[in-house]
Amino acid sequence: MPVLPESPDPRFVLAKDNIRIATYEFGDPAGQPVVLVHGFASGALLNWHLAGWTRVLSRAGYRVLAIDQRGHGASGKPHTPDAYTMPLLVDDLLDVLDTFLIDEALFVGYSLGARVGWQACLDLPGRITRAVLGGIPDGDPLTRFRVDEAWASIETGVPPTDKLTAAYVTMAGGIPGNDLPALISLVEGMRGGAQPDPENPPRQPVLFATGTEDSILEKSRTLAESAPNGTFFEIPGRNHFNAPTSKDFRQAALAFLREG
Numbered sequence: 001m002p003v004l005p006e007s008p009d010p011r012f013v014l015a016k017d018n019i020r021i022a023t024y025e026f027g028d029p030a031g032q033p034v035v036l037v038h039g040f041a042s043g044a045l046l047n048w049h050l051a052g053w054t055r056v057l058s059r060a061g062y063r064v065l066a067i068d069q070r071g072h073g074a075s076g077k078p079h080t081p082d083a084y085t086m087p088l089l090v091d092d093l094l095d096v097l098d099t100f101l102i103d104e105a106l107f108v109g110y111s112l113g114a115r116v117g118w119q120a121c122l123d124l125p126g127r128i129t130r131a132v133l134g135g136i137p138d139g140d141p142l143t144r145f146r147v148d149e150a151w152a153s154i155e156t157g158v159p160p161t162d163k164l165t166a167a168y169v170t171m172a173g174g175i176p177g178n179d180l181p182a183l184i185s186l187v188e189g190m191r192g193g194a195q196p197d198p199e200n201p202p203r204q205p206v207l208f209a210t211g212t213e214d215s216i217l218e219k220s221r222t223l224a225e226s227a228p229n230g231t232f233f234e235i236p237g238r239n240h241f242n243a244p245t246s247k248d249f250r251q252a253a254l255a256f257l258r259e260g
Contacts, residue, residue, distance in 0.1 A: 007045055010074045013099045015092050019083065022074035023096055024049070024066045027058035033102045034257065036066040037093065039111030039135065039244075040142075041172035041183055043073035047110060051245045060254055062106075067096055069113070070186075077182035084189030089116045090123050097127055106257050107131040110244050111141075118223075119194055121202030130260040131202065132253045134209045135240050137219035138196050142168075142187050150184045171241070198226035205229040207256040209249055211238030231256070 010022035024044050034057055038047035044066035048054055057064045068075040070092060071084060078084075093116065097105060107128045109117035114136035121128050149160035150169055160166040172183050201223070208224035210217050212234050224232035233252045235243045243249060 007049055010068070012074075013092075013096050015070070015076075015088070015095050017083070017088065019070050019076035019078060019092075021070060021076070021092050021096060022068040023100075024054075024068075025100075026054045026064040026066070027062050029063055031061045031063040033100075033105040034062045034064050035093065035096070035102075035105045035107050036064065037069060037107070037109040037113030037116055038067075038072065039113055040186070041072070041168070041175060041178055042110075043175075043177075044068045045073070046175070047113075047244055048108075051250075052247075053108070053244075053250060056250050056254060057257075060258070062257075065096065065100060065102070065105075067093070069116070071179070071182040073177070077179040079179075079181045079185050081185045081189030084186040086116070086119050086190060086194040090120050093120055094124060094127070103127070104129050106260060108134075108253060108257075109136075110134040111136070111240065115196060118196045118202060121204050121206065122200065125203065128204060130205045130257065132207045132209065132256060133223075134235075134249065134253075135211070135214065135216065135220070135243055136196060136208065136223060137216035138198055138223050139219075140191065140195050141216065143191075145187050147184060147188045150180075150187075154180055154184070196223055198223055201227040201230065203228060205231075205256075205260065207231050207233060207253060209233040209235055209243070209252060211235040211240060211243040211246075213237065213239040214243065216240065 114133035146165040210220035224230040
């Protein structure tokens with residue numbers, strides 16, 4: 001017997017700007033919907049399916065809908081920065097909800113997906129009723145990312161000299177199927193846009209969760225404290241990159257979602 005359920009083929013939703021958004025459905029079609037949105041340079045199956053989230057949520061009776069964000073997975077991967085803004089990423093989520101005829105949904109997002117979730121809670125208060133936001137700091141976490149060095153690395157094959165940029169390029173390039181020009185375009189396009197702001201937090205119940213070994217831990221805690229219905233969970237022994245695989249994180253998220 002396989003450890004994980006078989007992965008379904010993606011079903012595509014056409015976004016307002018004609019980008020195809022890949023979606024994967026698991027669990028009980030009549031269950032309460034939970035939408036899963038992954039982090040930067042990851043994907044729905046890598047972030048949620050292989051890490052056991054789809055199995056746990058399906059067994060709990062939920063209807064699980066995982067999304068490949070634009071620029072990732074099987075979704076469209078434009079190479080222009082103007083195709084990647086926070087309003088477009090939130091619109092993609094809304095288009096998916098509308099296409100699947102989901103009026104209200106629970107939300108689980110990690111890193112970039114959590115930033116999208118924060119904004120979606122603000123922009124779609126009647127559609128997102130409760131959210132789990134993992135690995136989210138305030139402000140723009142990629143301000144230090146050297147876009148110029150990343151583009152030069154693609155053209156020349158020489159690794160970026162900036163350590164943070166080199167780490168992200170190496171990580172993103174090491175995942176099969178990733179499209180580096182699309183991912184660098186995403187970083188460039190989202191700069192200067194809407195960021196999580198403690199002065200304007202979501203009003204829905206939100207569970208914030210960050211690894212104890214993640215450098216953004218205290219900034220995530222600050223966001224949780226700003227939210228009127230926010231709670232905070234420290235994911236024991238995890239950093240930013242391996243937190244989604246934590247059983248403790250899954251269990252805390254499931255307990256929180258069941259309260260809704």
